Amino acid sequence: MVLPRAARTQRRTRIQEEKEELILEAALEVFATHGFRGSTIDQIAEVAGMSKPNLLYYFRTKEAMHRALIDRVLDSWLDPLREFDAEGSPVSEIRSYIRRKLEMARDFPRESRLFANEILQGAPHIEDELKGPLKTLVDEKAEVIRAWAKAGKIAKCDPYHLIFAIWSTTQHYADFDVQVRGVLGDERAGEGRFEDAARFLEQLFVSGLEIRDGTA
């Protein structure tokens, strides 16, 4: 049979699993650095080490590839926020959330850039996810933070903007890596920059949210 991939209902073969993996890995590389429109199937095929038609045998369109990639990555991308625990102590929860996000920026910069590209260009492919699952999750965690503030455990602040601030500062080290390296110069652009960033951000957010006269 030569039924196109999407029409197959049977369970996938070993080769299918391997090749789809290989393709999505290559697609991540390419989409992350050029965005959807700036990427070409030929490029992805070359990175994956296979011919274009072969690639199109597994994913019938460029869109399907992108879709599959987003679906696979989005879920794990939100894990750090899911771990955010209402029962924990506010300071240590926020501190470790920052640390987890920073680790993801360091260890999975391509995933970060994939989303950055997508959102920057108007999120044409993931708008539903933003307004759906993502919003729901953020709403939930924002409520936790709001409760902490109300209970006097941290300074009063807008929980949504707090979350945005944590996202932006941490993802900055993945998305704007070239700029960070360029500005820091060769001497300070090594892996140590993530430690420095972690130290700074923890200080900023922890003491920035401490209760003091006038803010509580």
Add this chain to the structure above:
Amino acid sequence: MVLPRAARTQRRTRIQEEKEELILEAALEVFATHGFRGSTIDQIAEVAGMSKPNLLYYFRTKEAMHRALIDRVLDSWLDPLREFDAEGSPVSEIRSYIRRKLEMARDFPRESRLFANEILQGAPHIEDELKGPLKTLVDEKAEVIRAWAKAGKIAKCDPYHLIFAIWSTTQHYADFDVQVRGVLGDERAGEGRFEDAARFLEQLFVSGLEIRDGTA
């Protein structure tokens, strides 16, 4: 004469000024939302309301258009940081820097996205500017902040990461606007979000940098 634009040494015509303006405006719109590789000359021509060859009469290549756009925008983009004043009081300088950056994110989101796209995709066209003029300016201002910290006027912190944090948090509202709107929902996605953001960020950075036991 039909000399290409770049070869003309005489002073520019009224029509030239107007059309180049029109083109760069359209180019900003398109490049900002699709990145360099994702944008097409036809698209820009359509937005500018002129034919493709007409557009290429003013800028001989797509690169030349992008170059001209970057050159024009980069300078004004750095103005808020230039205004950062060593003689002012640390708290008010940082506070007003945040405010200026946030105003730019609100009033010139396309400019912000133009750079974001460029840097995200590896800064292939502006790497020199990053390592040159930008780095120089940041180095200078970082020294100012370091001096403030040394003099005990603000908490000790890494000035570079402080600057990165201000950049990322403020530009987030331009670059990731769809996401911000999506998460905030229709009710809170109005212009008021910039006021809320300003309030939050000023609180975060000001009290985050205040001197207290153990940090000074």
Add this chain to the structure above:
DNA sequence: GTAATGTTTTACCAACCGGTCAAATTATCA
């Protein structure tokens, strides 16, 4: 082994892309 199924390749297509050219049109100014 062989038949059925799954995979890969070669050759190809129509649309689009960045860019050119020459002719037509319009603005400028003596």
Add this chain to the structure above:
DNA sequence: TGATAATTTGACCGGTTGGTAAAACATTAC
């Protein structure tokens, strides 16, 4: 006004793009 220079356009070009068709090749199940 007319000559000259500046601007605009339509037709076109070679290369690239996303995607297809069909046949060759490999794998698996019996």
